[in-house]
Amino acid sequence: MIKKWIFSLSNTKQMSVEHNMYIEHWVNFSNHLAQLDNATHSVNFSNQLAQLDNAKHWVNSKFDNSWEASGDILKSVVSSENPSIGKEYANLTLGYSRTTTSSGSIEKYLEVLAQQHCEPDDTDLTLPEIGQKLLPFILPRKLRAAVAGDLAEDFRDYATQWGRPYALRWLWWEIGGLCIRRFGPSAVITAVVMWFRQKFGC
Amino acid sequence: MGRNTLREFEQAVLLAILRLGQNAYGVPIRHDLSERLGRAISVGAIYTALERLEGKGFVSSWTGGATAERGGRAKRFYRIEAPGRRALDAARTTTRSLWADLPQGALV
Numbered sequence: 001m002i003k004k005w006i007f008s009l010s011n012t013k014q015m016s017v018e019h020n021m022y023i024e025h026w027v028n029f030s031n032h033l034a035q036l037d038n039a040t041h042s043v044n045f046s047n048q049l050a051q052l053d054n055a056k057h058w059v060n061s062k063f064d065n066s067w068e069a070s071g072d073i074l075k076s077v078v079s080s081e082n083p084s085i086g087k088e089y090a091n092l093t094l095g096y097s098r099t100t101t102s103s104g105s106i107e108k109y110l111e112v113l114a115q116q117h118c119e120p121d122d123t124d125l126t127l128p129e130i131g132q133k134l135l136p137f138i139l140p141r142k143l144r145a146a147v148a149g150d151l152a153e154d155f156r157d158y159a160t161q162w163g164r165p166y167a168l169r170w171l172w173w174e175i176g177g178l179c180i181r182r183f184g185p186s187a188v189i190t191a192v193v194m195w196f197r198q199k200f201g202c
Numbered sequence: 203m204g205r206n207t208l209r210e211f212e213q214a215v216l217l218a219i220l221r222l223g224q225n226a227y228g229v230p231i232r233h234d235l236s237e238r239l240g241r242a243i244s245v246g247a248i249y250t251a252l253e254r255l256e257g258k259g260f261v262s263s264w265t266g267g268a269t270a271e272r273g274g275r276a277k278r279f280y281r282i283e284a285p286g287r288r289a290l291d292a293a294r295t296t297t298r299s300l301w302a303d304l305p306q307g308a309l310v
Contacts, residue, residue: 143253
């Protein structure tokens with residue numbers, strides 16, 4: 001009984017912390033939007049601001065559905081006429097979703113949605129660690145720094161322009177090509193088959 | 203294929219190096235060629251051609267400075283050498299002679 005009560009108390013406390021963070025997030029965002037609104041004097045934007053304000057009240061009154069509501073609002077903001085506001089909001093949402101401890105499907109969906117529209121942060125622009133570790137094995141010593149640097153430079157450009165998933169696909173395609181040039185197609189195919197056998201036991 | 207002759211892609215790489223001048227390293231060479239040839243060129247293809255050209259003595263390379271967006275890795279710059287210029291000139295002469303004396307409307 002006591003155990004149950006302690007669990008319920010800690011759970012309530014956690015929810016309360018999340019709720020406060022959520023409200024703080026909305027207040028910051030609304031203030032930010034208000035400043036932008038003064039600067040732009042856009043009628044459409046004012047309408048959207050009013051909708052957001054209504055949504056904020058609705059979210060505060062129904063905390064349980066806050067993530068769904070946030071997803072709907074995010075979609076409406078990022079598809080608005082002002083892409084910079086969409087990116088700003090996506091950044092805020094992503095920042096918020098990364099601070100929460102919960103990891104349900106709606107939260108994941110929201111994080112992915114925000115990632116698609118936000119300005120990438122610096123960690124999204126660097127080569128993945130596994131790629132960096134793999135490159136020394138497939139590049140000749142003389143060209144190692146030059147090729148790895150070129151890949152890092154292009155990866156950064158592509159991640160900024162088209163997002164990290166596109167940049168990652170491009171990077172693995174290039175690494176695959178470098179492997180084939182270095183070791184030959186048969187060696188690469190053999191390595192992939194062996195990896196599959198080891199991984200899935202077939 | 204003789205040691206002093208150029209393949210089509212090698213020719214394109216040499217011309218890109220000439221165009222880019224002081225800024226001829228992997229990334230701009232790749233972008234220049236992708237744009238002009240109208241297809242994606244892989245990093246591996248560029249460096250394979252550059253290695254081959256360097257082996258033939260057509261280009262020389264040196265290591266430049268490192269930048270933050272490259273994760274602190276140095277650039278490798280390329281410069282075309284006299285044998286490379288001669289090979290390009292010979293390739294141009296050959297192409298011109300191949301195109302010469304075609305009958306009127308031969309391509310239509």
